[in-house]
Structure formats: structure tokens, C-alpha cells
Amino acid sequence: MRFNALKILTEGLTGNKGWGPHWRDPDPKPAYDIVIIGGGGHGLATAFYLAQQHGLTNVAVLEKGYLGGGNMGRNTTIVRANYYLPGNSEFYSHSLKLWERMESDLNYNVMHSQRGLINLFHSDGQRDAAVRRGNAMINQGDDAILLGRDELRKMLPYLDHDTGRFPIHGGLYHPRGGTARHDAVAWGFARGASDRGIDLIQNCEVTGIDVEGGRVTGVQTSRGQIRARKVAIVTAGRSGQVAAMAGLRLPIESHILQAFVTEGLKPVIDNVVTFGMGHFYISQSDKGGLVFGGDLDFYPSYAQRGNLPTVEHVMEAGMTLMPMLSRAKVLRSWGGIMDMTPDGSPIIDKAPIDGLYLDCGWCYGGFKAVPGSGFALAHLLATDRPHDSATGFRLDRFTTGRGLMDEEGTGAQHNLH
Amino acid sequence: MRLTCPHCGTRDLREFTYGGAALERPTGDWGPAWDAYVHLRENPAGASFEWWQHDVCATWLKVDRDTRTHVISQVTEARA
Incomplete structure (x- = not known):
């Protein structure tokens, strides 16, 4: 289904009764060339780019619930390319370029808003780190501007600039960073994939992965067996369970x-702002709600809800940085299941079983990676070679120790990234 | 979430630090067993055996916790 101004006007005047679904709702065929497990952002983007870049359309996306109903529907919608380490830097740079052309690629309004992202720093040491990171971003061809104390005060007057405890020395400004409408991204990729002939199959839970003689032959699902030459696991926080079906x-x-x-509040926070002395990041949605988050709860969980100490910590960090927040009423909170790796960086690679592919380990940075990840996994599925932007996301880097990408240098512990 | 320290009784989550999956530490030089110990995880959705430390009395604990519900069924001293 397509939108145009005349149709919106006509539908608006006639009760909006003429709108149809955005994508087909097919029954699964008995066999496909490629099966993608997981109909979230990454899975749908992979499907779209398989069709758009490689002309492969004998493809199914299997989703156990509804499209975009996992972490894609429960994130803070931040899009940025401010990574430091080789491997990550070129990938997120490429992903941001894909964001910038996404709306014309998809002919879909994903409300991508490059409102700028500012990482604050609060000490000389943090300033040095920001300069280093900014230089790395510029070397990658992206944008970074170091803001001093006075420039920052002019730009973000609502911060508590005069606090003695966490003095604000400045910020690293990434003008091309911003936010997007998360659901629309999923819907746009879904429509684009479906229009090109890819089957998006909802309410279809994978219950087993068939392996014969070291080679994937298909999957067992709640809607029957589906044979496939290649199977990609793109299931974020559930990656462990799905991979276990193949004995991994x-x-x-x-x-x-x-x-x-x-x-919803009147416009007050124009950019994405992150605190440097506590884990806190905030932006304002187009509806006016302040959207913010902080650290993990730090213990493993599939509950999709957390505990109150972390809530308190996030609120305290927010209040410390922006005392004006004290009057805002929190409407709701939610939790997502984050697939944390030992170095905090993702995996896009072949699994040790022929025909099985992994796209996982996005920790809590998966949203901005949606187009980059889909593009790179589509390339890997189509050509069996990693895409140039994603050569560092190897599964074996943990075993060999070569090519680890630990941006924060916190060591091989899953919850510390 | 509240945990019961064998020494101090039932205390708030804030007093405890998660210390990783309760795996058996391998012996010998680096090899597949060490790789698995440091990196690979069962990552269960359900009963999970974990190390936690009670920061107040510094005791390391072995905790049997359900990752779907956060219900804690057993806490024992790690060295026991």
C-alpha cells in the first residue's frame, strides 16, 4: 500500500476506511532458498536488502509474534555513528549512510531526525577521550565537533552547568546523530521486502533447526516444517535459545x-544528550515525551522488565544533569532483552554449521545498526563473504583473541559493556 | 528482587553484585575449556545458577534464580 497527499486527504474526509495492509500475510511455502529467523528490524532489513541488492526473493522471514514486536518496539530510537575502534567505526559509518537514504530507498517516512547528539564530558581526562573519539570519527569521514563550556551552555542552557559535583566541561557534538521512528523503520523494511516478493510469516515460532551431515536443511516451526538451504538466526536476546536448537x-x-x-511536553530537548558521569541518555519524541534510559540491571533476564534500583539510578542521573526533569511525570517504563557479548561488539558471521548464519550480539546498540546489519548479513547470505563494512564481526575473535572490539575497555564480562 | 544472604538475612538487591554464571573453573593452560569458561554461555531462559556477592559482608554466593520471573529459589555460600 502506498501513500500520497490526495489519498490521505480523501481518506481523511471519508472515515479512513480505504486503507489496506502494508504487507502480504502469506502461508509458509514448504521450502525457501533462505529462511531468516526473527522479524525484527535486523531480520526485516536483511530481507529487504537481499531483494534490493542481490535480487534474492525466494526468502522467508519467520516471526514468532508480530513484526517489530521485540527490541525493535522497545528501544530509545537513537541513531549515531560515533564509534572509536576499527571494525566498529566503518560499520556504523556505513549504517548511518544507509539511514540517510532509507526514506528514499523505502519510499517510507521513518521520521529520521538528524537533530544532533551530544556526549558530555566532565573532566580533563574525559575531554581527552572525547577529542580522541572525535578524531577517530573525522578520520572515518563522519562528523564530530568539540564544544567548549561556553558553546555548550549556549546550546543546552537547561543543563545544571553550575554543579560542583559533576562540572560540565563541554561535549562532543555529532550533528548527523539523531533519532528515528522505530516502528516505522520496521514497517518500511517489511513493506519493501513484501512488495519485492519475500514472505513475512508472523505467528510462526521456530521450534527446531534441522541439521543433516553438518549442513542445515531447514527449520521446524509451529506452522510445520520449512526446508531451506540457508538459515540466518537474527533473534537478538533470544539468540542463545535459537542457536541451542542447532546444538550451538x-x-x-x-x-x-x-x-x-x-x-508529552512542549519541545524542550532539541538534541540527543548523554551524561558523562552516570549512564543516562535522553531525547524528546515528536509526540513530546521525554525518552530516556541508563544502564543495564546487570543480571541476566528474559523478563522484559527490570527492578527498581536501576529505575532510581536512572532518575537520579537525569535529575543531576537536568533538574528541570523533576516536574515531568513518567508515563511508562519497559525492558528489552539485550544480547550481550564479551567485548560489547556484535557478530555477523557464518556459524560452525554449513548454511547457518548468525547476526547477534548487538548488546544495547542494535537500533542504529538496523540498516547496516541487514545490508551486511544480506551480503554474507548472498555471497558467502563478509561485507567490507562488517569484516570485524567474526565469531572466532573470542577464541583467538584477535580482533576484539572492546570500546570501553571493560574486559571479557558480558554485562560490563 | 531481594536475595537472602546466609549470614545477613534477606536484603535488597542494591546490596548485591552479579558475578557471572556459576561455571566450573578449568585447570591448565588456555584451550577450548578456558574459551568456553570465559566466553560461552548456556544463557538459560529459566533456572540459572549464578555467582553473586553480598557487598556488605563480602560473601560470595551461589544463587539459583529464574531468569524469566526473577524468582530466587536457593542461595548458598559459594565455598560450601
């Missing part, structure tokens, strides 16, 4: 990350 153990521990949104 992954370097992943699933943790809970909470996020929050307030009642």
Missing part, C-alpha cells in the same frame, strides 16, 4: 535494559 553455544548472555518515557 554462543558467547552471549541476555540482560535486561530498561527505558522510560514521560508524558
